[in-house]
Amino acid sequence: MKSSYISSTNVKGQIVIPKSLRDELDITPQTLLNITCSGEGLYLHPIESVINRSQTKIGGAYLALLKATVGAWKNETWSELRKKRKKIESLDSQKRKKPW
Numbered sequence: 001m002k003s004s005y006i007s008s009t010n011v012k013g014q015i016v017i018p019k020s021l022r023d024e025l026d027i028t029p030q031t032l033l034n035i036t037c038s039g040e041g042l043y044l045h046p047i048e049s050v051i052n053r054s055q056t057k058i059g060g061a062y063l064a065l066l067k068a069t070v071g072a073w074k075n076e077t078w079s080e081l082r083k084k085r086k087k088i089e090s091l092d093s094q095k096r097k098k099p100w
Contacts, residue, residue, distance in 0.1 A: 017044070032066055 005018050017027060025046055027033070032047040047063060 032063065032070075 005021070007015050007018075009015050021027070027046055034045045034047055036043045036045070047066065
């Protein structure tokens with residue numbers, strides 16, 4: 001494996017993963033990637049290398065959940081999400097108090 005590749009982003013900030021790396025890591029158009037920011041760099045890992053479907057049924061369920069919810073919160077701000085979370089937590093708290 002070549003140790004490094006030099007690439008640039010396009011106007012949308014997209015990069016192309018070189019074909020040799022895609023082949024080596026078995027990255028297809030359906031492969032989900034885990035992107036982690038660490039220090040001054042980005043690290044890409046195919047999700048299946050982190051959660052292997054063949055090892056556990058939970059891994060397959062987790063991958064299905066990720067695919068189903070991809071982009072679910074893309075149009076919401078953090079403050080909107082906090083308000084929703086607070087409302088849900090308040091309702092759950094009230095439900096727990098009812099039996100008392």
